Amino acid sequence: MSLAYPSQRVAYPYFVVALLLFVLQVTMGVWVGLHYAVTMPQWLVDLFPFSTARAMHTNLLVLWLLLGFMGSTYFMVPDETERELYSPMLAYVQLALLVATGVTALVGFLFGWTKGKPLLEIPFPLDWMIVVGALIFLFNVGMTMLRARRWTATQGSLLGGLVFLAGMYLFNLPFYRNLSLDWYYWWWVIHLWVEGAWELVAAALTAWLLMKITGVPRELVEKWLYVELGLFLFTGIAGTGHHYYWIGAPKYWLWVGGIFSALEPLPILLMLVDAAHYIRERRGRLNGRLVFTLAVGMAILHVIGAGVWGFAHTLPQINYYTHGSQVTVAHGHIAFFGAYVMLNLMFFYYAVPQLKGMAAYDERRGNVAFWWLTVSMSGMTLAFSVAGVLQSYIERVMGLGYMTAQAQMRFWFGVVVFFGLSLLGGAILAVLDLLTLRPAPAEAKTAGSV
Amino acid sequence: MSGRTARLIFYLGTLTSLVLFLGLTADTHRQIVALTHVDQLSDTVVAGKRVWHKYNCNDCHTILGFGSYYAPDLTKVYWRRGADGIKAVVRNPEKFTTWRKMPRQNVSDQELDQLVSFLKWTSDIENNDWPPQDRKFRGAAGRAVALGVSPGAVLFREKGCFACHSLYGTGGDAGPELTRVGSRLPYERIERVLADPVAVNPEATMPPPGLSPEERNTLAQFLAELK
Numbered sequence: 001m002s003l004a005y006p007s008q009r010v011a012y013p014y015f016v017v018a019l020l021l022f023v024l025q026v027t028m029g030v031w032v033g034l035h036y037a038v039t040m041p042q043w044l045v046d047l048f049p050f051s052t053a054r055a056m057h058t059n060l061l062v063l064w065l066l067l068g069f070m071g072s073t074y075f076m077v078p079d080e081t082e083r084e085l086y087s088p089m090l091a092y093v094q095l096a097l098l099v100a101t102g103v104t105a106l107v108g109f110l111f112g113w114t115k116g117k118p119l120l121e122i123p124f125p126l127d128w129m130i131v132v133g134a135l136i137f138l139f140n141v142g143m144t145m146l147r148a149r150r151w152t153a154t155q156g157s158l159l160g161g162l163v164f165l166a167g168m169y170l171f172n173l174p175f176y177r178n179l180s181l182d183w184y185y186w187w188w189v190i191h192l193w194v195e196g197a198w199e200l201v202a203a204a205l206t207a208w209l210l211m212k213i214t215g216v217p218r219e220l221v222e223k224w225l226y227v228e229l230g231l232f233l234f235t236g237i238a239g240t241g242h243h244y245y246w247i248g249a250p251k252y253w254l255w256v257g258g259i260f261s262a263l264e265p266l267p268i269l270l271m272l273v274d275a276a277h278y279i280r281e282r283r284g285r286l287n288g289r290l291v292f293t294l295a296v297g298m299a300i301l302h303v304i305g306a307g308v309w310g311f312a313h314t315l316p317q318i319n320y321y322t323h324g325s326q327v328t329v330a331h332g333h334i335a336f337f338g339a340y341v342m343l344n345l346m347f348f349y350y351a352v353p354q355l356k357g358m359a360a361y362d363e364r365r366g367n368v369a370f371w372w373l374t375v376s377m378s379g380m381t382l383a384f385s386v387a388g389v390l391q392s393y394i395e396r397v398m399g400l401g402y403m404t405a406q407a408q409m410r411f412w413f414g415v416v417v418f419f420g421l422s423l424l425g426g427a428i429l430a431v432l433d434l435l436t437l438r439p440a441p442a443e444a445k446t447a448g449s450v
Numbered sequence: 451m452s453g454r455t456a457r458l459i460f461y462l463g464t465l466t467s468l469v470l471f472l473g474l475t476a477d478t479h480r481q482i483v484a485l486t487h488v489d490q491l492s493d494t495v496v497a498g499k500r501v502w503h504k505y506n507c508n509d510c511h512t513i514l515g516f517g518s519y520y521a522p523d524l525t526k527v528y529w530r531r532g533a534d535g536i537k538a539v540v541r542n543p544e545k546f547t548t549w550r551k552m553p554r555q556n557v558s559d560q561e562l563d564q565l566v567s568f569l570k571w572t573s574d575i576e577n578n579d580w581p582p583q584d585r586k587f588r589g590a591a592g593r594a595v596a597l598g599v600s601p602g603a604v605l606f607r608e609k610g611c612f613a614c615h616s617l618y619g620t621g622g623d624a625g626p627e628l629t630r631v632g633s634r635l636p637y638e639r640i641e642r643v644l645a646d647p648v649a650v651n652p653e654a655t656m657p658p659p660g661l662s663p664e665e666r667n668t669l670a671q672f673l674a675e676l677k
Contacts, residue, residue, distance in 0.1 A: 226456035250477065250485070
């Protein structure tokens with residue numbers, strides 16, 4: 001099986017870099033987690049503080065997920081527009097630029113070169129490199145679509161999401177004198193990314209992939225895509241207000257944030273229902289069982305992580321006690337994993353065999369990796385959640401000191417580290433598997449073909 | 451449902467939410483002037499915010515509940531510890547931490563002053579009384595100042611003693627409760643503890659409060675009278 005469009009090949013180096021950064025991100029995560037469970041010596045804390053390690057952990061996450069989205073986009077767009085990419089060369093230049101920026105930023109963190117804003121620590125001159133990289137990407141994808149003149153809702157959602165994503169980053173560029181306004185616009189980047197722009201990109205990639213693997217007609221998929229996107233943006237945009245309860249913004253945000261964000265699980269549930277529906281209505285046999293497993297896994301974990309764990313602490317009456325505690329951490333981990341890590345892995349397992357010219361591949365290691373990762377992340381999330389409930393109760397309800405609460409939570413951080421190490425094992429297995437895929441054994445090949 | 455209805459849901463949903471959000475954003479800009487006391491937002495406070503960013507404080511501590519969760523929230527730290535209390539920790543973090551450490555960084559005296567004025571401004575942001583555990587310090591601070599006929603009470607607050615000790619049910623729980631400390635310990639012993647906690651009790655984790663002899667005398671007298 002060869003590629004329909006040779007320019008889809010540019011996706012592969014994006015995937016390889018993303019996967020290597022994934023392993024590095026989880027490794028840093030284990031190191032960060034260890035700080036909660038054991039006592040680090042003072043000299044080490046002076047040399048390589050928690051803050052630096054955490055900046056690396058989170059920036060690596062954002063970098064590899066975005067590189068994964070970009071590679072996936074480059075893989076999908078030629079097929080969807082029925083045209084070669086505008087410029088494969090530009091795609092390589094863009095990758096080199098972004099990787100160089102990312103590596104410079106990570107090394108810079110080690111020497112205290114930081115903007116000092118959580119998740120957006122990358123210092124100012126490097127921000128411009130990111131903007132240039134994003135513009136090259138949008139230009140390349142946009143030109144391909146423009147020249148093809150074969151507009152579809154899936155393309156629209158993808159391009160709209162990508163422009164939205166790049167546009168929101170601009171709110172990170174100014175220096176804000178007022179701390180409250182600083183956080184107000186920080187959420188325009190963070191929230192409107194993960195609960196807005198990224199969802200658009202994810203919905204487009206998922207819709208395209210489901211059409212490919214199930215053969216369900218485009219008309220049906222794109223109709224529901226519109227409804228999903230409408231619900232995502234309706235709940236997500238005003239839902240930003242659930243971050244404005246305690247920052248010095250007016251009281252009406254307690255109402256607006258509470259009501260709109262309480263509705264945020266609806267589009268996620270709809271995605272699950274739609275995916276299940278398409279899989280039931282599929283034409284012919286599923287080509288590749290693992291991608292199907294990942295699609296269902298993603299849909300379910302997306303509901304649990306973003307939906308259930310998000311809803312659990314989104315109402316102001318509860319958030320007053322859980323805000324900025326380990327409850328937030330639990331939600332952050334399972335939501336990113338369920339929605340975006342799963343999406344990337346699903347896409348990689350769909351695209352990499354084609355990029356390597358395989359009709360069917362041996363799925364056994366991939367299957368083990370999926371379950372290993374999922375069980376590890378679920379265990380970690382539960383441990384974070386127990387710690388978070390303890391913290392909310394001891395520190396916020398009873399009013400005891402911060403470290404008094406942390407001492408009671410320490411055992412659960414040990415559990416987090418255990419599952420973190422396990423997650424690292426799962427990540428290494430998935431990455432090794434994707435980089436060294438083998439064709440399926442003969443009997444599986446006949447069974448798996450349509 | 452037809453394709454037309456689906457598209458209608460998309461456009462209506464997105465636009466409604468967007469219009470509401472942008473409208474409230476404009477109003478938030480108007481109201482935030484009073485809610486965050488912009489009249490107090492001096493250049494020194496802004497310089498302090500830059501110090502806050504420079505040392506990446508926010509990737510261990512939260513502020514307004516955002517950031518990393520590795521160290522205490524600092525929204526109302528000025529209420530808890532006062533100016534001297536904050537400075538003492540930043541200058542010598544190793545004296546104040548036990549099993550979880552804070553890095554030693556070379557923060558200059560000028561930067562420290564700026565940082566404190568930033569945290570003082572932050573503590574007064576009208577943010578619906580969050581975090582809940584720090585509400586009591588507004589009262590404690592107020593009570594200590596009301597008792598302020600006694601300079602010792604003012605010192606107790608200013609030197610950050612409330613961070614670990616409590617009086618009349620308000621304050622921290624890392625150190626002993628001190629409401630009736632005068633009935634347990636005589637003036638001389640309190641005064642010696644204030645001079646050098648470890649000399650009195652080798653097991654003590656209390657950092658030396660860094661008081662001048664007069665201040666020590668004043669604070670010890672105040673505590674000795676709590677019976």
